[in-house]
Amino acid sequence: MSDKPGLIIPIDKPLQWTSFQVVNKVKWHLKRTFGLKKFKIGHAGTLDPLASGLLLVCVGSATRQIESLQQSVKTYAGTMLLGATTPCYDLERAIDAYYPYAHIDAEAVERVRSQFTGTLLQQPPQFSAVKVDGQRAYSAAREGAAIEPTPKEVTIYSFNITDFRPGKAPSADWVPTTSPIEEGKRDYYRAPQGTIPPHLPQLDFRIECSKGTYIRSIARDMGQALGSGALLTQLRRLKIGDYDVDNALPLLEIEQRILADSPEYQVLKELA
Numbered sequence: 001m002s003d004k005p006g007l008i009i010p011i012d013k014p015l016q017w018t019s020f021q022v023v024n025k026v027k028w029h030l031k032r033t034f035g036l037k038k039f040k041i042g043h044a045g046t047l048d049p050l051a052s053g054l055l056l057v058c059v060g061s062a063t064r065q066i067e068s069l070q071q072s073v074k075t076y077a078g079t080m081l082l083g084a085t086t087p088c089y090d091l092e093r094a095i096d097a098y099y100p101y102a103h104i105d106a107e108a109v110e111r112v113r114s115q116f117t118g119t120l121l122q123q124p125p126q127f128s129a130v131k132v133d134g135q136r137a138y139s140a141a142r143e144g145a146a147i148e149p150t151p152k153e154v155t156i157y158s159f160n161i162t163d164f165r166p167g168k169a170p171s172a173d174w175v176p177t178t179s180p181i182e183e184g185k186r187d188y189y190r191a192p193q194g195t196i197p198p199h200l201p202q203l204d205f206r207i208e209c210s211k212g213t214y215i216r217s218i219a220r221d222m223g224q225a226l227g228s229g230a231l232l233t234q235l236r237r238l239k240i241g242d243y244d245v246d247n248a249l250p251l252l253e254i255e256q257r258i259l260a261d262s263p264e265y266q267v268l269k270e271l272a
Helices: 019-034 061-070 106-116 137-142 215-225 251-257 263-271
Strands: 006-013 041-043 052-060 074-082 118-122 152-165 202-209 230-240
Touching: 006 019, 006 061, 006 251, 006 263, 019 041, 019 052, 019 251, 019 263, 041 061, 052 061, 052 263, 074 215, 106 152, 106 215, 118 215, 202 215, 215 230
Parallel strands: 052 230
Antiparallel strands: 006 052, 041 052, 074 202, 074 230, 118 152, 152 202
């Protein structure tokens, strides 16, 4: 198989799909469309189920480029909610604690933002794809196990706040609620438990970073640096190196876009 061709297919991953599920869908579509049997396929960098955007699916000899693609600079855009936390740092689980937020203004956010550029030592989330003792951290965390992924060095090349919406007093009928972790639940990402209290401050951002950076961890750390809490409510991967999500195929359109007579995919016939 080493002398057979390959192709990199940029996919725009929708919410609530795992990266593994995306690869599987592409794999079975290619098998049916091009009469393929056994061929190499993989992706160049996991994207969380509650994140959308660019996922590079590598087919055939292009799988040899996975490692170099993973080393590329990534660009993300998203939103953080301030004044609350969840155990997974995003909306997969419900809010577990609330924090003061009245002291947080645009100036404070900008001052703290400047602390999160350059080379940092980052603690990955418990709900992440990093391996701990040979097991994916998210598998253990979703089963209620207490785990501590090893901190690792990451680089934030740029971090810009594109919008800040200050908090306000909650409505008179708002009641803070929290929810404990339920053991044995492995697919919360299909029905996220978290909701966004509309009175809490929010900020939009854009980040360029190195391989292995967890944006959810940046949200958690920013909340702590602001003397509050924070979590990630939206995330979209825009770029991986020279690849841009604007040129990616929406996953749910591959049956209409990747056809047996599509000129750009004819090379796949050689994998049969």
